[in-house]
Amino acid sequence: MKLNKKFLISALCIVLSGSLAACSSSESTDKGKGSSAKTKITYWTGDRHDSEFVKETIDRFNETNKDNVEVELVIKGDDFDQALDMSFQTSEPPDIIRVKENTIQTFYKKGFLAPIDEFLTEEMKNTFPVMEDLNSFDGKRYSLPNYGTTMRLIYNKELFAKAGIEKPPTTLNELVEAAKKITEVGKSNGAYGFAQNFKSPSSALGRSARVIAEVSGYGGYGYDFKTARYDFSGYKPIMEAFKQIKDDGSMLPGVESLDIDPLRAQFAEGKIGMYLSFSAEAGVYQSQFPAKIEWAAAPVPSIEGNFNGASGFLGGQWLAISSESENKEAAWKFLEYMYDESVLQQYQENGFGISMVPSVSAVAAKPEVKGIEGFLPNKYDGVWPVYPTVPVHGMKSDDAFVKYLLSGGNLDSIINDLNTRYNAALDTAIESGEAKAEPISDFDPAELAGKYVK
Template identity: 70%
Template structure:
């Protein structure tokens, strides 16, 4: 299975027998009764782009298939970094999923594309009280489209063994230290084929979304280039970050072949001790516990800032998890599966096994801190905070992540690249405001530093 998870996409069909999960919705009862009468199963599919929890989710889907008494059979499909593209293609055919894994940077887009169906009709007063309603994160235009499970923190993950070998006593707190330490780690690891730093640039948006983003946010800049004070795009804050990444690559301190490196192969290399540092999410402890058992001593630390001063907050991401497909022909059955997945036992186990930090108050109040190596470095701290949702636009030409990666590979005038990005993104913003009804209002009093620390215990 671990080898299968290295594939860009995999599909696991889990079809066993019948089971138990209830909902009093009359359509559900009709659907279940039909299945019970005819002996036929109602088949639905759940698509997710998450791989760090794939074994756990596979197990829970199997349990649902075995125990639900409504004749529902769930097919679990785990995609790679091509999840968004695959989903777009599926909605152009008759093969779209019934349940979709949504994230804070995708749910708004999927909502606008009309991929999602509201779930309000299924929500009891108890469920409404249990799960926080978050505007622009799981609720749009007064309707809810998902419920939260866990929140994700972002950290610098580092190889303590290689640090010790290189004589480095602490993780970097500035960009310059990141560059310098990457070089020292590469020198120390040369004989073993280890390098100081890596990023999964097979997908530049994924790579920079888990690295440049958090450095920018910690330094007080919007992680997607949007300035909430002015309500305009301004990528200037990324200049020194991208320059530092390019310097690491130019120094030979970055793992060779990052141009085609996906996140799971990167993790596999880190687990073997071939990478000194990288930046990623709080899913990593679970990864190194089950998916790629780490052969090294490792830890996590707050991401470095541009100059060592934290002027913002490290994005605490979450507020959504599963969503109902607008094209599903079996919405009632799909909701029964969703309701099962949102049960206390699964949400509690999700945190306690180290897959994520709960954002559901009733769960976080009782769930134990996971006994998973490395998780302590990911627990919410004084730097973590939830950023507002930035407007998603579709600029003409190359997107920011691709433009930055092109610069890292080929060099050129980064200032001109940023000027061009600002022009194209703001043009797309103006177009969306004029033609699509997008609302983007300046907030002159916006203080990134004030976002931090609200989740620390």
């Protein structure tokens, strides 16, 4: 198979992620009041799982830096992308932006990000891996890696035992049946078999349907790398299974307005049998929502029990500087502080994630967090190529699928419509030079899995 090595560079690390604390509303540091000489910059992030650590680190930077720079931390929720778009429209964007594997391409294309090459020392260039289309575009770097994450099925061991379920589901049919059995024994006490945070369709399906599709051999974002076309047909059995769980009454009531933190809180109280999510959950149930139940993490189920692909590692970027920042040098001083190896080492050792930076992962200790063993890389984990993002007209795929799950409709028609609109958008993006998409004729998603298990 002729996959570019840029897709495999994440083998430099073992990928996990955890968390300690969360914050559902904006917060800000406020150091050095009365000092008009300070250069004040803002950092926007959508992350809440590591917010306590980040806030403490920013406070320390504000108190100790010799450059008179003061950073204000602003934590957004699931509306991060929309809020960032609006900030650029109103000419009030942040100086520093948290970028992720599913946003950095879009932010780059929109012109939100400034290259950081001019600030990088030779030592930093050698320390931080270049990952094309994940932290580097057209020969310029826009971010540096910190940590990554794996995806798992998180389940309540006590509800499984009560329902007589001996092991986690490995197929969609087993997932549906397990949800039904758990609801039958738990409903009288307010416990249901399954839940998703449908308040944010992209967040809900990005942590569930995407990874089920990937381990089953389908591109998790509907893109077929072998043909270089969008094809959402692989989502059909997944959506049918989720719809069946909803129709059976096996899904937690109110999921249409459920955000991820309220979902976690319900799980910690023993009200949810299963859900799918990132490896951040290990830290969540240690500190943010201390679990009152015995829980564990297992490999995600595939469509029919056959693992023809890989559960995608995610990561490769962390912080970026806004193209509109008037204080880029000050912003870089902050990035330089955050990317110091001592900070990145603390990030891992405090249970937030295992580093994607080789020099850090070589010396940092593995976090001691309950449940972390379930998120260790296994033979199904692997790095997928980067798919082309396109500005599709009309309803996005996640919104269309969640609308189907909640309200019904003709699934075949929905999928055909998505294929038509996404491929039209892809063709337009290719013609304009905004996207590149070439078939990988010998692409085999099964070859992506298990390369990083030592």
